[in-house]
Amino acid sequence: MFNMLEKNKMDNLIDEDEMKGVKYPLVEDFYTIQGEGAHSGRPAYFIRTAGCDVNCWWCDVKESWDEEKHSKKSVADIVQGAKDSGAKFAVITGGEPLLHDLGPLTYQLKQAGMDVHIETSGSSPVSGYLDWITLSPKRFKEPTDDIFRYVDELKVVVLTNKDLEWAEKNAAKCPDSTQLLLQPEWEKEGAVELIIDYVKSNPEWGISLQTHKFMGVE
Numbered sequence: 001m002f003n004m005l006e007k008n009k010m011d012n013l014i015d016e017d018e019m020k021g022v023k024y025p026l027v028e029d030f031y032t033i034q035g036e037g038a039h040s041g042r043p044a045y046f047i048r049t050a051g052c053d054v055n056c057w058w059c060d061v062k063e064s065w066d067e068e069k070h071s072k073k074s075v076a077d078i079v080q081g082a083k084d085s086g087a088k089f090a091v092i093t094g095g096e097p098l099l100h101d102l103g104p105l106t107y108q109l110k111q112a113g114m115d116v117h118i119e120t121s122g123s124s125p126v127s128g129y130l131d132w133i134t135l136s137p138k139r140f141k142e143p144t145d146d147i148f149r150y151v152d153e154l155k156v157v158v159l160t161n162k163d164l165e166w167a168e169k170n171a172a173k174c175p176d177s178t179q180l181l182l183q184p185e186w187e188k189e190g191a192v193e194l195i196i197d198y199v200k201s202n203p204e205w206g207i208s209l210q211t212h213k214f215m216g217v218e
Ligand code: SF4
Pocket: 052, 053, 054, 055, 056, 058, 059, 060, 061, 062, 064, 094, 095, 096, 121, 138
């Protein structure tokens, strides 16, 4: 959990009306099923911000990278969509959502009574009011040290043995309470078998699967 109040950033907080008018470049926002990680299988409102400077070669949302190619949507409109959906929680993902100051959006989602989750590479400074932080660290642009103490879930995408070393390096920086998950890269042959063997020998880790791909939902 991360709360901007802890960081004493309230000084810069704008008033409610201004907050609702703040716009974010958005790839899409939609009601779906959280397919991955600790909250897999739960209905959630997904908010996919545009813009990413991490450049993973295996990224499956490359269309999100250039924020100039996406239109902007106001906090008021995003939050209305989330409220109308009936979802209990919102998942802010990307792209890399922490490229944007998430204060206004997350504050208003909280005001609407929703829990706010984020999926991030942690490569930019953390911001906002966040109930659940999933850190998915990428070697292409490493997480900032700041985020580690707030991480609820560490989810590392695995293609080869090198990613297992990367997973352990990041796990060492997380609190003891962090859920540790390894997720096979969908199209990498052998990744599932590699993870199964690893988790059996290192039971502090669990496996995350991209179940939305099995279910055929976005
Ligand atoms: S951090 Fe995420 S959105 Fe950015 S390139 Fe990597 S996988 Fe794609």
